[in-house]
Amino acid sequence: MIVKRGLRSVxxxxxxxxxxxxxxxxxxxxxxxxxxxxxTKLNLFQSINSAMDVALSTDKTAIIFGExxxxxxxxxxxxxxxxxxxxxxxxxxxxxxxxxxxxxxGVAAAGSTAIAxxxxxDYIFPAFDQLVNEAAKYRYRSGDQFDSGSLTVRSPxxxxxxxxxxxxxxxxxxxxxxxxxxxxxxxxxxQAKGLLLSCIRDKNPCVFFEPKILYRSAVxxxxxxxxxxxxxxxxxxxxxxxxxxxxxxxxxHVLKEVADMAQEKLGxxxxxxxxxxxLPWDAQAVCExxxxxxxxxxxxxxxxTNGFASEIASYVxxxxxxxxxxxxxxxxxxxxxxPHSMEAFYLPDKWRCLDAVKxxxxx
Amino acid sequence: xxxxxxxxxxxxRGIQNVTNTCAVERCMRDAPVARLTHSRLxxxxxxxxxxxLEDKKLDDLIxxxxxxxxxxxxxxxxxxPRFPGSRSEWTxxxxxxxxxxxxxxxxxRVMDRKGLIRDAAQEPKLDEPTLVKxxxxxxxxxxxxxxxxxxxxxxxxxxxxxxxxxEGILIGSAAGLDDKDLAYVQYREAxxxxxxxxxxxxFMNQCYGNEEDLxxxxxxxxxxGSKELAFVTVSSPLATQMPQAVGSAYAYKRAQNGQIVICxxxxxxxxxxxxxxxxxxxxxxxxxxxxxxxxxGYAISTPTSQQFRxxxxxxxxxxxxxxxxxxxxxxxxxxxxxxxAARDISLQQNRxxxxxxxxxxxxxxxxxxxxxxxxSVDEVKHWDKEDNPIARFRRYITQKGYWNDEKETQWKDQxxxxxxxxxxRAEHKKKPSPEELFNDVYDELPWHLQKQRKEMMDxxxxxxxxxxxxEHAKMGAA
Numbered sequence: 001m002i003v004k005r006g007l008r009s010v011x012x013x014x015x016x017x018x019x020x021x022x023x024x025x026x027x028x029x030x031x032x033x034x035x036x037x038x039x040t041k042l043n044l045f046q047s048i049n050s051a052m053d054v055a056l057s058t059d060k061t062a063i064i065f066g067e068x069x070x071x072x073x074x075x076x077x078x079x080x081x082x083x084x085x086x087x088x089x090x091x092x093x094x095x096x097x098x099x100x101x102x103x104x105x106g107v108a109a110a111g112s113t114a115i116a117x118x119x120x121x122d123y124i125f126p127a128f129d130q131l132v133n134e135a136a137k138y139r140y141r142s143g144d145q146f147d148s149g150s151l152t153v154r155s156p157x158x159x160x161x162x163x164x165x166x167x168x169x170x171x172x173x174x175x176x177x178x179x180x181x182x183x184x185x186x187x188x189x190x191q192a193k194g195l196l197l198s199c200i201r202d203k204n205p206c207v208f209f210e211p212k213i214l215y216r217s218a219v220x221x222x223x224x225x226x227x228x229x230x231x232x233x234x235x236x237x238x239x240x241x242x243x244x245x246x247x248x249x250x251x252x253h254v255l256k257e258v259a260d261m262a263q264e265k266l267g268x269x270x271x272x273x274x275x276x277x278x279l280p281w282d283a284q285a286v287c288e289x290x291x292x293x294x295x296x297x298x299x300x301x302x303x304x305t306n307g308f309a310s311e312i313a314s315y316v317x318x319x320x321x322x323x324x325x326x327x328x329x330x331x332x333x334x335x336x337x338x339p340h341s342m343e344a345f346y347l348p349d350k351w352r353c354l355d356a357v358k359x360x361x362x363x
Numbered sequence: 364x365x366x367x368x369x370x371x372x373x374x375x376r377g378i379q380n381v382t383n384t385c386a387v388e389r390c391m392r393d394a395p396v397a398r399l400t401h402s403r404l405x406x407x408x409x410x411x412x413x414x415x416l417e418d419k420k421l422d423d424l425i426x427x428x429x430x431x432x433x434x435x436x437x438x439x440x441x442x443x444p445r446f447p448g449s450r451s452e453w454t455x456x457x458x459x460x461x462x463x464x465x466x467x468x469x470x471x472r473v474m475d476r477k478g479l480i481r482d483a484a485q486e487p488k489l490d491e492p493t494l495v496k497x498x499x500x501x502x503x504x505x506x507x508x509x510x511x512x513x514x515x516x517x518x519x520x521x522x523x524x525x526x527x528x529x530e531g532i533l534i535g536s537a538a539g540l541d542d543k544d545l546a547y548v549q550y551r552e553a554x555x556x557x558x559x560x561x562x563x564x565x566f567m568n569q570c571y572g573n574e575e576d577l578x579x580x581x582x583x584x585x586x587x588g589s590k591e592l593a594f595v596t597v598s599s600p601l602a603t604q605m606p607q608a609v610g611s612a613y614a615y616k617r618a619q620n621g622q623i624v625i626c627x628x629x630x631x632x633x634x635x636x637x638x639x640x641x642x643x644x645x646x647x648x649x650x651x652x653x654x655x656x657x658x659x660g661y662a663i664s665t666p667t668s669q670q671f672r673x674x675x676x677x678x679x680x681x682x683x684x685x686x687x688x689x690x691x692x693x694x695x696x697x698x699x700x701x702x703x704a705a706r707d708i709s710l711q712q713n714r715x716x717x718x719x720x721x722x723x724x725x726x727x728x729x730x731x732x733x734x735x736x737x738x739s740v741d742e743v744k745h746w747d748k749e750d751n752p753i754a755r756f757r758r759y760i761t762q763k764g765y766w767n768d769e770k771e772t773q774w775k776d777q778x779x780x781x782x783x784x785x786x787x788r789a790e791h792k793k794k795p796s797p798e799e800l801f802n803d804v805y806d807e808l809p810w811h812l813q814k815q816r817k818e819m820m821d822x823x824x825x826x827x828x829x830x831x832x833x834e835h836a837k838m839g840a841a
Contacts, residue, residue, distance in 0.1 A: 061614070061617070061618075063613075063617070088617060091648070093644060093647070093648070094640075094643045094644060094647055096636075096639070096640045096643065096644070098606065098636055098637055098640050099606045099609075099637070099639075099640025099641065099643065099644050101606075102603060102605070102606025102607050102609070102610065102637055102640060102641070103606050103607070103609055103610035103613070103640075103644055103648075104610060105606075105607045105610060106547075106606065106607035106608055106609060106610020106611040106612070106613070106614070107610040107611065107613060107614045108610075109595060109607060109610070109611055110545065110610070110611035110614035110615060110618075111614065112614040112617065112618070114610065126636070129600060129603065129637075130603060130606070130607075130637075133598070133600045133603065134598065134600065134603050134607070137598070138596075139803045139804070139805075139806070140581055140802075140803045140804050141578065141581050141582050141586070141596060141598060142577075142578060142588045142590075142595075142596035143576070143577050143578040143579035143581065143588075143596075143803065144579075144802075144803045145577060145578075145588055145589065145590040145596060146588065146590060146595055146596055147806070149806060179804050180804050180805065182805075203805075203806040204805050204806055232809065232810075280805075280809040280810065280811055283810070283811070284810070
């Protein structure tokens, strides 16, 4: 099993994601705000690498560890960091996720900064107990005597075109049900670096999911210096008046395209919101938008039942009842494991989302 | 793939030098074996699907595959196994390693059951005040256990776990450490805290969950913690503290603060996956940590015969590459010696040490357990009367002339009084204000918790008759 997984990991780094990505969504690079300073052209794994470079250079206690991170990681996110910062700061662990998470909590409890990698979000479940029962509750149960706030767990996440059951999962809702954790998912290189640096420096344990299909396919001019993007804040990417469209991660690029198509084909104006932080999420931004538009579509790759869209939908229904003009739509993965050959039919693609926008506007 | 990383060094070096190119593209280029296999797969497909030969891409693949030279055969000069995964010699004997063929790891002791030193060279040179302090802390823990156990029986606290029979392990090991060494524990280790100066009031406040509890009334009784005394707060999930302790030890090593980490756990907890994770991580990452196993024969009702088939926990240590020792847990001097020596190894060599202390859980597992349902009263009596760490230690210090019956009577009265007074003080303190339940989930209260806190407080204010408000400190404004 170990060999198989190792093989798969490496094979996944091989495949050109763009080939698959192009059929699903188009990544349109964004422009970083001027105040973040000069930029370099980086893809997502390089911007993650840059964030960790900044984190290690500004915090002498910070260490990076996980499976195969020493040689640069199976997705190249930790490349050159061991050479630059030494073997005691960037190192491989034995192949054991519960150990990685537990070890990271201990590093954090002793006051150092721990940046742990779980090779695929699909393999975070052996660490579930450590993250949910331990990391999340450390501060609470000790009366703030001890905490694991300087722990960040980063993990490749989401559909990749051919990842099947165990290289495609989106487990954010499991963690969003856990008081004490912060759960963060970026949509592109600029956001990724700023959000990851915020996670690393936040005084609470953070789970940071990196949409792996964007590792190579998403390229932007990323600020080279040290900057952060605030946690708990949604980003309104496109102003609109008719339908509020909420998502995060890769799905944002699908939704941006849906907004274009809705305008073009239906004459419907969509307001696109990237949640960025799943827990605690920016309900204010979403509700303000729904009060204006009266209609809401939430979309994520994860399965529908008890996915995070359920939380958003029920909250908005309570807070914006008098403003809602149509039932809230959730366009999500089906309630099945993530399939291999049938991925195209599983994903909440732009056509399914557009259909939901149509339903919302015609209701 | 993992294996081939090690088998083919040039291939591995290739990966290390990669900057922007994909690792596996590089692997494929540098590793003829891998490429060949891959191409054969394609070739097979060609045959199966009968794709016309004019498909140039496939043609190229086949040609490339055929052009790849087979792996070179190197001359073998030394006939020694060269597998990267072990350091073995060859053998031509088909022989399984039978665990039964080896005697159990011996149990180290300093004094016998009568408190007599067996080998004078092994007697730790502890002075009178230290020995008396050790005895007093062991007995104070014992008195506190008796009172709190009874108070649970009367419904005054919700839950309790005693340390009967394991007092020597706790005080002996705590005395062998530096007080600033970070302690991670399971739950039956209050003696370590007691040794370091946690007050009776602090113990009682935690068990009552009153507003002076350092843990702010959040956890069940006996889940103690003290930042000041380097004692990480107890949590109920078993063995989770083990890999955490390793992480802290790693951070301590980097900080070069002269301290180590000690991690206590029971023989049952050692079956958890986290125990395996911790042992292995500590060894491969060279961490200054002592793993201290309390093997008391039972995990609730499960005897060790249903917990493991190997030679206890100690026999696992060498498998992980961890220096290991087994010790008589009812011999406080032996516990002191091994802990002190383990600390030296750990600190000086930056490596883990495993101590397995053999003992017997004299008390019930907890106040929710009646152990007579699964073990005989006679068995328990034997350990309580014939091989009790407190009795043995008392014989030792009496023989040294440091203790006598008169001192015993005096101390007993004093200790009981102290425990009773702290108990009554804790019982009369208010529980925390209800809104405390929202604090410390995060470093700051996020919007949704602010909203829920207000909702709770508004509701309780409008419906006070349904809530035990009198027992709690007053709610603030919100």
